[in-house]
Amino acid sequence: xxxxxxIHSFYGEAHVLQGASLTVGKSEVVALLGRNGMGKxxxxxxxxxxxxxxxRSGQVTFKGEAILGLAPxxxxxxxxxxxxxxxxxxxxxxxxEHLTVLKPAAATHGWTVAKAFExxxxxxxxRYHRGNQLxxxxxxxxxxxxxxxxxxxxxxxDEPSEGLAPVMxxxxxxxxxxxxxxxxxxxxxxxxxxxxxxVADRVYILETGRVVHEAxxxxxxxDPETLTQFLGVH
Amino acid sequence: MSGLNAFQLLNGLTFAALLFxxxxxxxxxxxxxxxxxxxxxxxxxxxxxAAYATASASGSFLAGMxxxxxxxxxxxxxxxxxxxxxxxxxxxxxxxxxxGVGLVLNDMMLVVFGGDTYTVPAPEFLRGAxxxxxxxxxxxxxxxxxxxxxxxxxxxxxxxxxxxxxxxxAGVDDPETIEAMGIxxxxxxxxxxxxxxxxxxxxxxxxxxxxTLYPSADAxxxxxxxxxxxxxxxxxxxxxxxxxxMVGMLNTVGQVMFPEFAYFVIFGPMAAILAFRPLGxxxxxx
Numbered sequence: 453x454x455x456x457x458x459i460h461s462f463y464g465e466a467h468v469l470q471g472a473s474l475t476v477g478k479s480e481v482v483a484l485l486g487r488n489g490m491g492k493x494x495x496x497x498x499x500x501x502x503x504x505x506x507x508r509s510g511q512v513t514f515k516g517e518a519i520l521g522l523a524p525x526x527x528x529x530x531x532x533x534x535x536x537x538x539x540x541x542x543x544x545x546x547x548x549e550h551l552t553v554l555k556p557a558a559a560t561h562g563w564t565v566a567k568a569f570e571x572x573x574x575x576x577x578x579r580y581h582r583g584n585q586l587x588x589x590x591x592x593x594x595x596x597x598x599x600x601x602x603x604x605x606x607x608x609x610d611e612p613s614e615g616l617a618p619v620m621x622x623x624x625x626x627x628x629x630x631x632x633x634x635x636x637x638x639x640x641x642x643x644x645x646x647x648x649x650x651v652a653d654r655v656y657i658l659e660t661g662r663v664v665h666e667a668x669x670x671x672x673x674x675d676p677e678t679l680t681q682f683l684g685v686h
Numbered sequence: 687m688s689g690l691n692a693f694q695l696l697n698g699l700t701f702a703a704l705l706f707x708x709x710x711x712x713x714x715x716x717x718x719x720x721x722x723x724x725x726x727x728x729x730x731x732x733x734x735x736a737a738y739a740t741a742s743a744s745g746s747f748l749a750g751m752x753x754x755x756x757x758x759x760x761x762x763x764x765x766x767x768x769x770x771x772x773x774x775x776x777x778x779x780x781x782x783x784x785x786g787v788g789l790v791l792n793d794m795m796l797v798v799f800g801g802d803t804y805t806v807p808a809p810e811f812l813r814g815a816x817x818x819x820x821x822x823x824x825x826x827x828x829x830x831x832x833x834x835x836x837x838x839x840x841x842x843x844x845x846x847x848x849x850x851x852x853x854x855x856a857g858v859d860d861p862e863t864i865e866a867m868g869i870x871x872x873x874x875x876x877x878x879x880x881x882x883x884x885x886x887x888x889x890x891x892x893x894x895x896x897x898t899l900y901p902s903a904d905a906x907x908x909x910x911x912x913x914x915x916x917x918x919x920x921x922x923x924x925x926x927x928x929x930x931x932m933v934g935m936l937n938t939v940g941q942v943m944f945p946e947f948a949y950f951v952i953f954g955p956m957a958a959i960l961a962f963r964p965l966g967x968x969x970x971x972x
Binding site: 500501502523524525527528529536540541542544545549552553554556599600601602658 | 781852853855858859860862863864865866867868869870871911970
């Protein structure tokens with residue numbers, strides 16, 4: 453589904469991604485782990501085509517087609533959904549508008565407003581509220597619902613559990629599992645190791661801009677040495 | 687309140703309505719594209735001359751207004767696609783570029799129309815005065831007031847009740863994110879730029895019938911528009927309306943009561959507002 457091969461991304465002259473590679477398969481949940489500042493968000497932004505960073509070399513292919521260098525809206529149109537770090541909701545749009553702005557309310561195919569509110573009942577109750585009037589959990593739900601409106605085949609989620617109460621994190625894990633069951637592929641950046649291991653099939657660990665470890669979630673959960681070495685978990 | 691009467695208050699209100707029409711276009715462009723379009727005054731004047739030429743030739747004021755909007759929207763298209771496209775993301779270059787375009791346009795209009803003063807001919811039924819509440823007031827100025835209110839309502843509906851409006855608001859909030867959601871924000875930018883330019887053109891047509899058109903009219907309206915948008919807050923329609931009311935009324939009050947401080951009466955309060963609300967009354971951080 454998604455292949456990232458040897459990409460080098462820069463913020464100005466700062467060489468943040470130094471040849472990172474990874475793959476995400478169909479209906480696979482892949483978690484990208486690593487300490488702060490190791491390049492996780494940079495990798496997500498590089499795939500989405502959002503600038504900065506500047507990607508100077510490497511390849512990104514989605515469904516077999518090269519997407520590196522395309523404008524973000526063209527990448528999204530091909531079926532890549534995006535849940536940005538910090539949600540990035542639109543303060544002046546209502547909950548409903550967050551969805552209808554991407555797909556007309558009258559649309560009947562794929563994800564519709566009605567289907568999104570069925571999937572996230574809490575959002576339906578809050579449909580007339582503005583993005584900045586929601587709780588942290590509701591904001592994250594809305595960020596996910598918004599990403600779904602383009603009927604993606606792959607969703608990039610950048611720290612969706614950040615700032616959420618434990619019960620909301622669990623709820624989010626349930627949603628990720630449901631989306632996977634519905635056939636979506638998910639590339640997940642996580643600080644919360646246990647949340648990542650709960651939902652991911654495979655895990656990559658990023659260290660100073662390179663992938664230094666790849667394993668199944670089950671294997672890495674049983675490998676305290678690696679966890680300690682790269683993630684500082686004891 | 688010596689010397690200030692209902693007549694002058696109405697003058698303030700009608701001037702505010704004109705300022706709103708011009709400044710609403712300015713704030714749309716400023717809010718979404720982050721461009722302080724210093725050519726906005728020249729676009730206003732261009733609209734005025736286009737309306738004058740068309741209305742004089744055809745005898746129709748409506749045709750003049752439409753021609754002004756169309757001509758200036760096309761100028762906006764050329765400005766955006768021909769020049770601004772190359773300096774995206776460089777705020778200082780954009781400001782300098784639009785300043786230069788404003789100066790060039792102004793000179794070209796001076797060449798074509800000369801230094802004489804023109805008045806866009808208002809239609810017959812808007813000439814003369816209307817008698818109400820014991821006074822006579824020019825019908826045309828009342829028309830400007832009504833038009834300002836109609837434009838406010840139409841823009842409000844566009845921004846708050848249509849999908850394009852929601853796209854524009856999302857673009858004002860966070861252009862990077864809306865683009866990553868599959869929206870070609872450049873196209874929305876261009877449409878907004880043309881709409882903002884068309885509003886400047888409409889302002890020129892409407893203003894050209896009672897403020898008259900002359901070579902430095904662009905700078906005057908630009909300064910007022912800047913004040914309106916800075917007071918109201920970037921990208922805010924309600925802010926532009928409130929700002930236009932404040933500047934329109936203060937301008938009238940200033941001219942009547944403190945003629946020697948007329949500019950201070952506008953820009954003094956503007957500076958005071960900026961000191962306490964740097965983003966304007968209705969402005970928000972990006």
